[in-house]
Amino acid sequence: MSLSFRQLRYFVAAAELGQLSRAAVELNISQSAITVAIRELEETLGARLLNRTAQGVELTDVGRRFLSHAYAILASVDEALKVPDIESTIEGTLSLAASYTLLGYFLPYHLQRLATLYPRISIRLYEARRDEIEEGLLNNRYDMGVLLADNVTNPELSVERLFASTRRLWVPAQHPLLQKRAVTFADVAKEPFIMLTVDEAAQTAARYWQDTNFQPHVILRTSSVEAVRSMVANGSGVAILSDMVYRPWSLEGKRIETVTLKNAVPAMTGGVAWSGRVEPSTPMQLFLEYFRQTFSSPHLPSAALRQGRSGSR
Template identity: 60%
Template sequence: MSISLRQLRYFVATAELGQISQAAIDLSISQSAVTTAIKELERIVGANLFLRTPSGMDLTMAGREFLSHAYEILKKVDEATHLNVVSSAVEGTLAIAATYTVIGYFLPQHIERLRRLFPKLELQLFELKRESIEEGLLTNRYDMAVLLTSNILNPALTTEKLMSSTRRLWVPAQHPLLQRDSVGFREIAEEPYIMLTVDEAAHSSLKYWSTSTYQPRVILRTSSVEAVRSLVANGQGVAILSDMVHRPWSLEGRRIETINVRDPVPAMDVGLAWRRGADFTPPMQALRSYFQQTFHLPGVRDASFTTP
């Protein structure tokens, strides 16, 4: 019996959400369909993929290994169904600047695809802070940037949002707050808080906390997303971070859950930036068109290259 994409998607949803009922809601299907798909997968694989516990579904060792394969298969299918039609004959050099979060959690798969789609295009990557990126774009040191556009205020730059990543509360498995559908700043302020500082995350966080009468009880500030992940997973505190950097497991294999925040918390916007009025070269247009097609944005052009 062969494995279907439907089974893989049901398995991934259950692994990420930790409960068959939540996976069914997220997928808009019945719980029995999810249960059946998982049982079929376990029969095909010949191993238990989950441990059934009173609190939900925990991945076994085999389940974690299978999850990594499932992610890879679904990623390849997504690539195959979102083929880029911009001419692969584009050649030249493109200097791309990116911030820490973007280069770590957003860009790698796109860089891989771009290099396969445009084999004659040399991509030069630079990891920098936002201020250095803005200065580099204005002085033509970099052609374009991929960064958190929600942090850019410089009117001399043009930005184009590609995606918005919702920010949610991260908590360890079986945390009491998981009994609620959503939480507010009042409940979060009662918990020890881990404050991420990289990519102006602390500044962004304090902006939305400042609209509230409550303040986070910060016990640690760190520039490491992995440190936040491990501390939260091990019950040392909670954090509000975006879905883009969320992973359901820490390095130690402990689960990290997310909860919706009902108080206003802006999403983290990721997108492109370039110097306002810049003449687009074919490599610049190829990059922009690739992302426009990938994220189904308006203004997609096929093989022709024109100045915006």
């Protein structure tokens, strides 16, 4: 059995975060996929890399030594991806609009990589609401939009879904729901609820709550993700948000935990949209192809989905 790029990325995520469950959230994959990949890696190397503990996982002596090699290999691969090719000489401009969530929690990492791959393509970036992006695409104010794909309503737009980010319940550390084997909407309905409103999040939440016999006990509606994060971390309430915007710590340094609900909750789906009335330009084609290749990869970098450390809400 040979060593793979995927195994290295999964091992590094688990080593850095100290928990297989947290690494699974970071990589937007199942915990079993990480477990299998690390076991295969250990079998290939003939040594144990991680010890399982009650709190999570910790590096063995061999694991600590191998981690430095894993970093070097991954850095070399990233550097190789920056090697110029004929496409790096292509010139042009791309007018790109993005909604609040994807501009803040998704795009920066990809914009940096696109600038490296295509240094002569100038991207003019705008933040706008979903309805503004749709109108701007149809009126040629924007070439492309990056937005929550399941919210797009205009049939004249072409939409390509790129990824789905799981929604989970956010609770403060030591919350009683963390001790339950299965948490349902009935449990959540008993808790004070912080409702995020930006990017039509409240409308989306209303739709999936309507499929239950319960309603959230909303004590605050806010357009600020950081306000939700702080309110939850300080024990003022709970929230249901996607893994894309999750971070384990609030600005005050307090811990936030996540719980996967027993009930089905639709994932947040991000995608790219453009007008079906126009022939995509070369910069548009390259932009779209970059995302197709990135999200078809089985070893997607953790930063790709959750830049900085990493439908509708």
